[in-house]
Amino acid sequence: MNKSLPFILLICISAISVKAFEELHKTNRQRLMNQVTDGVILIPSTKDLNNWGSDKNFLYLAGFNASGCILALIPNGDKNVILFINDNAKRSIPKDCSLETQPLSKLADFLKNWTKIYLPINRINEINDLLGSINIFKDIENISNITPTIYNQRLGKSEEEVELIENAIKITGTALTEAFKQCKTGSTELDIFALTEYQAAKKQVKTSFSQTASGPNSTNVHFGHSERAMKSKETIVFDLGVYYKNYTSDISRTFPVDGKFTKEQKQIYSVVLKAQKVGISLMNPNASYDNAEKKVTDELIKGLFELGLMTDSTSMWQKEFYIQHGFSHGIGLDVHDIYSYFKNQPNKKFIMGMVYTMEPGLYFPEDMIKSIPERLKGKVTEEEFNLFTQKIGANYKKYINIGVRIEDDILITKEGNRNLSIVIPKEIEDIEKIIQ
Missing domain, CATH: 3.40.350.10 (Creatinase/prolidase N-terminal domain)
Incomplete structure (x- = not known):
């Protein structure tokens, strides 16, 4: 049986007693005091x-x-x-x-x-x-x-903290799989958003973050949701997290409305999924965080170049044209757990006990090739940009209004890593089975 299909596991939430919850924070306090x-x-x-x-x-x-x-x-x-x-x-x-x-x-x-x-x-x-x-x-x-001392302690999660995060992930998985089944033509983003909120409320938890973005909205990295009705042959990007006893999950999945990816959607999805798997394989103790991000970028660029969407795979501004966000951040008490502190450290390395996401994405808004995006101004001339769009324009139009992001929550272990959200489907054939 495919590992991404045992949905029954998603609803098996492990009980955390009041005493165990108190002991967790007592241990957190004692660990800190041991350093002073x-x-x-x-x-x-x-x-x-x-x-x-x-x-x-x-x-x-x-x-x-x-x-x-x-x-x-x-x-x-x-x-x-x-x-x-x-x-x-x-x-x-x-x-x-x-x-x-x-x-x-x-x-x-x-x-x-x-x-x-x-x-x-x-x-x-x-x-x-x-x-x-x-x-x-x-x-x-x-x-x-004392802040750096606490932050360094919080970077590595205890077994009890990981258990809380896993419970949050299971609830998120249940909410997402229920939402996937409702991805039909005519349903609104608000309908699906409300369904995920309802699934969280059933478990007496709150969402920490929620994005339900379809069609052109799926190409907006930070879009939330709207009353827009979904149309056939569109993608819908879900980005959802819930708090379970203060600890959060953060999962992204991309699904086709009506349950079948188009040829072009499959092409972009496959590029993103392959890049994500490369990134996850590099999330090991003492491994370089920056190297993992670089290798993910390289894989995305390779795929884009092969699809005729780049004219120069070494061009920095062409990379920035497509790569609109980072690929990994910590989760825990925050959706971006002590992210700025870790991000600003030199020679960043993954450490055992970290729970970090891996979430590459590619987005193709219609207007992105019409003029130089704001983020690229000063980095490319009008002449260079126009020549670029002339050469890739016909290929780019095939993918207009497709947005794809795939995000999992990864625990860094002594042996390497463990994907805590592996049971939430992300393979193309598994996704299509759920909706159909």
């Missing part, structure tokens, strides 16, 4: 968790988020953890919270016992504002930034 031999660690709660890239460190260590909280971790104290809270926090912290709490007003006196503090440097003003604009750190001699 003196002083106290302060972690403020996050104002708005709904924004991508918002600080999830409090959530990672406490297991919940509530406004008006500061978590104090004392590596060598009799009490390892104290949660300082204001009146607003009292109403929003979980009823089953087992952490010792003290009024936020006592934090200033508490800090008089310490000469060294570890905290997120970029949030000092936010902490002071929370305390009524009092600079409680003015007499502290030694303040260190």
